[in-house]
Amino acid sequence: MYEVLMVVYLMVSIGLVGLILIQQGKGADMGASFGAGASGTLFGSSGSGNFLTRSTAVLAIGFFALSLIIGNLSANHVKQGDAWNEINSAAEQVVEQAPVTEETGTNIPD
Template structure:
């Protein structure tokens, strides 16, 4: 179940990014470079503004529903915890050996 939700969520995320980038605005966005300027004849006299707005709203609703369902699914108490139930006691520390001073070099000077 979670694999299907994650796959749907990723697909909707990518679709939402593409839909937002293809929308026509006041300036020349990415939609103008891909030929979205000619969408007025395809979608009728009102243009593609209302159509793209409805598609964006639909994708946003699906995105929010998948986000909430994934949060509920992974936030349930039946899911496994990242933390272990018991923590092992730390090992006894042994002191590090102290290096000997180079006495032979000092005697030569």
């Protein structure tokens, strides 16, 4: 379930970025408005949203919903065996198995 949600989350995020990149900004028509004599429409209402803006809104809602769901699942996710917690016990086993040699003299060269 978690892996499926991660794949869907990835697809929604890629689709959201793609839709945002192909949309034309609101300021793109400003330069044309000055020369055409339609300066009243420069900052006027843009009308109803078209297909791209509506689909971007739907994908954004899906992105946020999936973020919350995946965050909730990963917060309650219990890891079975964490290797970092077992390092001390493995090191103690190695120390216990290492042969202890006694030094009979000093090995300092003259």
